[in-house]
Amino acid sequence: MLNTKTIKRFLSGSILSTFMLFSGCDMIEYHPYDLRIDGETHINATNIERIRKATQGKKEIKFIVISDTQRWYDETEDAVSFINQMEDIDFVLHTGDISDFGMKLEFVKQRDILNRLRVPYVSIIGNHDCLGTGPDVFHTIFGEDDFSFDAGDVHFICLNTNALEFDHSHEVPNLTFVGEDFKNLSSNSKKTVLAMHAGPFSDQFNGGVCYVLHKAMKQFPGFQFAVYGHGHHTSVDEFFKDGIIYYECTCAKNRGILRFTINDEGYNYEALEY
Numbered sequence: 364m365l366n367t368k369t370i371k372r373f374l375s376g377s378i379l380s381t382f383m384l385f386s387g388c389d390m391i392e393y394h395p396y397d398l399r400i401d402g403e404t405h406i407n408a409t410n411i412e413r414i415r416k417a418t419q420g421k422k423e424i425k426f427i428v429i430s431d432t433q434r435w436y437d438e439t440e441d442a443v444s445f446i447n448q449m450e451d452i453d454f455v456l457h458t459g460d461i462s463d464f465g466m467k468l469e470f471v472k473q474r475d476i477l478n479r480l481r482v483p484y485v486s487i488i489g490n491h492d493c494l495g496t497g498p499d500v501f502h503t504i505f506g507e508d509d510f511s512f513d514a515g516d517v518h519f520i521c522l523n524t525n526a527l528e529f530d531h532s533h534e535v536p537n538l539t540f541v542g543e544d545f546k547n548l549s550s551n552s553k554k555t556v557l558a559m560h561a562g563p564f565s566d567q568f569n570g571g572v573c574y575v576l577h578k579a580m581k582q583f584p585g586f587q588f589a590v591y592g593h594g595h596h597t598s599v600d601e602f603f604k605d606g607i608i609y610y611e612c613t614c615a616k617n618r619g620i621l622r623f624t625i626n627d628e629g630y631n632y633e634a635l636e637y
Contacts, residue, residue: 398496400503402471403478407506410483414454414514417483421515423626427455430560430592431614432473433463433491438615439476445637446620447481453514454482456521458592458612459489459560461505465497470504485512487521489560489593490567493528509540517625518552518583520544522576524559524591526569536572541579554585554625562591562609563602577603587630590621597621597634608632 403409418424427446432439446455457477462469470492477484486505488498498508508523526535536559557580561567580586588608595614602609610632613619624631 398467398499400467400500403474404503405506406474406504407485407510410485411512413483414512418453418514423624424515424517425452425624427452428458428590428612428621429455430458430612431460431489431595433460435615436472436476438618439473441637442615442620443476443479452482455480455484456558456590457484457486458558458590459487460491460592461486461489462492462497465492465494467500470500474504485521487558487560488523488525490525490528493525509537511544513549513552516551516553518548518555519558520555521558524561524568527567535569536576538575538579545582552584554587555583556587557589559591561593562611565593567593587625
């Protein structure tokens with residue numbers, strides 16, 4: 364039978380061992396939805412400025428679309444290495460689902476992998492990024508749900524289309540933002556690309572708004588095409604039968620990305636595997 368002194372020594376040793384185990388700050392997360400962010404934040408704003416400066420005056424823009432990297436960290440690292448071998452890419456556009464469960468450590472780990480890209484990148488919010496406190500983490504690390512930027516004479520509009528995650532409590536997609544963006548469009552913008560996470564008529568996209576958004580986009584100069592992710596496969600669709608193509612990018616698990624070139628002759632599209 365254990366006496367009182369033995370029990371006290373056992374408990375003290377257990378407490379000390381537990382303290383030593385968890386005292387390494389990098390070993391555990393205090394809470395899966397902890398909002399204390401270490402490392403780089405506001406990545407989209409920083410990289411948009413880099414893109415603007417690097418492409419100013421360019422007549423040909425080349426960019427990569429990557430999507431749904433979420434839990435596939437090794438595959439994301441391979442994608443970064445693959446993209447870094449391309450010498451003529453201007454930037455990378457991530458169409459969302461950086462995380463799987465909306466947890467901070469997922470965003471941070473993916474951010475640190477994507478930060479190894481030789482070129483700037485921006486990211487759109489995905490439906491998995493909207494889980495838990497995911498939107499708060501996304502806003503801190505990357506930026507707003509809806510944003511736009513210019514690369515050369517091409518205007519990119521990036522929208523949150525995860526209406527299901529907001530139960531119609533927000534305007535998703537944000538047509539007010541689209542209208543304001545159109546009013547403030549630079550005179551240098553000659554072509555337009557739409558980017559989002561969930562594509563038209565998907566489970567996430569508010570179906571009744573698909574036609575309205577597409578019509579609004581056609582007001583923009585030289586609406587070229589749209590890109591999105593979410594479905595975890597590659598597809599090419601002309602949803603509205605008017606010559607505007609919507610390109611879906613597969614997930615990191617399937618090791619696929621898209622490459623686009625836009626110039627005065629039009630644009631070129633390639634689906635690549637790594």
